[in-house]
Amino acid sequence: MPNPARLARLQEKEFKARCRRWGLKPGFVKLIEDDFTRNAEMDALMKRADVLLINNKAFSTDLNQNLLYKFLDLKEGARIVSLKSFVPDNWKISEANTYDPRNLIPTRRKEYFSGSVSWTDAGGEWFVATKTDVHIRAFAEKSE
Structure with missing residues (x-):
């Protein structure tokens, strides 16, 4: 745009x-x-990134879903800092969702306070997700 x-x-x-x-x-x-969901250079950069900053507050559900699948290519330990979580609050790994990419990015909710950011005077939330297969491996071992 x-x-x-x-x-x-x-x-x-x-x-x-x-x-x-x-x-x-x-x-x-x-x-x-460019459209970062279709840009080969961006794909290559994301694979090497230690931290991704994603201002996804106003992104559509479809765009956030597309990004979720892009995260499959992130290296182990890469962090995703965003304004909207990619993982619902009550998300749990189960037999039905074992292969869902949300299982690979456990997320912590953080808070910012009034006057602490440039785009609003109100407080709000932000999120830090870490790409890891630890939880899914533990689930798989428990299921054996």
Whole structure:
């Protein structure tokens, strides 16, 4: 989308300026203006990532579901930081959902408070998921 892409370019300039001001060396930054669910370069980057930051609060259910399947390719221990959880609160591994990708990303709910973020004065939630097969392996061993 052209407007969010334009805003991202402005944010990149601001990010670089702040890093210089604070003496930080963030490394290489590259913006990709494309559909990230269909971009081969993005797929390759996600496979190497240690942390993914996903501002998915306004994403559709379908888009969040597509991302969930992309997470299958993440390396063990990669973290996903998001504004909307990819795993329902009451999710449990069962025989019926053994192969569901949500079993690979146990998620912790966090809280932010009023005035602590730039996009709203209200508080809210954010989530940290970690790609791991530990829980599904334990379930499989218990089921044997």
